[in-house]
Amino acid sequence: MTAAILVAIWAAASRLAASPLFPGPLDVARSLAAAAAAGTLVRAVVTSALRLVVGYAIAVVTGVPLGLMLARSDATKRALGPLLLGLSSVPSICWLPLAIVWFGLSEAAIQVVIVLGAALPITLATESAVRQLPPTIERAARTMGARGPTLIFRVLLPAAMPGIVTGAKMGWTFALRSLMAGELLFVSGGLGQLLETGRDLADTALVLGIVAVIIVLSRVSERVLFGPLERAIARRWGTATP
């Protein structure tokens, strides 16, 4: 309903502006349809999505264990804590120039940026989630004979799951941002490049259309990836479903 009103306002505004620089919803839809028909849109979406999934998976697989180590080992915390906090204040796209020098204009260069962008929030969220566990959870587990991997995988990680999922969700957003920034900066075949194409051709309708596609993709992927997890957590911990 609100969406319909917003689209109506947008249509009215673009009619008033009557400028090719400010396309209305119909122009945007037409240009998206054209891109879809040509196959460029689908190819771009698939390329970007694959990159995102691969980079994000690497980020989760490195970020969660790293966060766990920071929470559990004081030596790791002293050694890496300040460094990671410092790194987390650097936008991940700042690493792209270095990544290009190292890996060339390649998949790897973009993956570096995605992983760096997503892994840090996941690491920091995991660390604080594990640190903030009520101490009796671990003590209870130890009196039941839980040690080593059993303690970590059967107790600490499940107990910290609400915080880890929050961090993972943040990491997803960061991964998406890093991906788009990376794709804008060099020819890459993804959605970011389609945005660049729109700018080169002064095709504002295409640019707006891609932005809309990105919004939809990020909302849908969040819902699909994190919805079930968040519902399971709300059911178990008794927190409100977001």
Place this chain on the structure above:
Amino acid sequence: MYAATKEWPAEAGVPAPAPAPAPSAVSSVRVSSTIAPDPLAIAALQGVSLSLGDPAVSILEDVSFSVAQGEALCLVGPSGGGKSTILNLLAGLVAPTSGRVLWEGKPVDGPARDRAVVFQDAALFPWLTLEQNIAFPLELAGFTKAERRERTEELLRLVHLLKFRGSYAHELSGGMRQRGAIARALATKPRMVLFDEPFAALDGQMRELLQNEVERIVRATGTTMVFVTHQIDEAVRLGDRVLLIGARPGRVLGDVPIDLPRPRRRGPGDVSAVRLVQSIAAEIRAEVEKVAREEADGAWGSSNSRDGSDPRRHLGGGI
């Protein structure tokens, strides 16, 4: 600072918390570091001291006592007195700075399944249902699925929670959570159950109900129990013996046998229990006042350093 201590009226009149001649019921007040090895003891602390932190703060000083097989021992004393620390030592969750913690004659070197703990906050795992919580220690102990199911059901029945087997901790009341925690602690049939103020957060009726349950369950299973509480009536209600634990640093102030008949139900005619409670309370009062005074002095220190003005101006300011 000088003015503050001078104006504190309680300072002078309070007797030292040294073991005063015991009033009638407090029979033997034992403060000794050398306890003869008790052949019946299942667990013992021998001259245990513990300091934590940097700079080191002494939590326990020269604590010695033993727990007999099948005994219900209650530790009572002011909050912050190191009672829970003693429990953690017995559980093997904490190691002493000096002295020895013995379990069946051997030094304790970590937690083990024959010593279970019931924590004040129940500590049920939120991601598991009640049933899964109780089955968890069984699974770690290597029981088969069928055995786990059977034992879990038996325990759920024992604590009257069969109906709530599929509930998560947040869906249970405080009393139900504690009963669940007790069932979980009993799951692998431990030889000793350690209770760390498990009913402190519950209301009076629920506490009494659970005290009856604990008495019933512990009697039925013949388990040795060490029960920490800051409520003297609870200690007298449950214990075969009550240890008085002093504060800062924690140490054993007294050792009181409770020779009341069981099962114990509280009633108006329960004069002997009331007498015991009163005499123990008198014993502990000096200790509680000592702690309160230390805490108040601490507050004085910080308020002085904050503004540096005349501390006397603030006397009674917060009332």
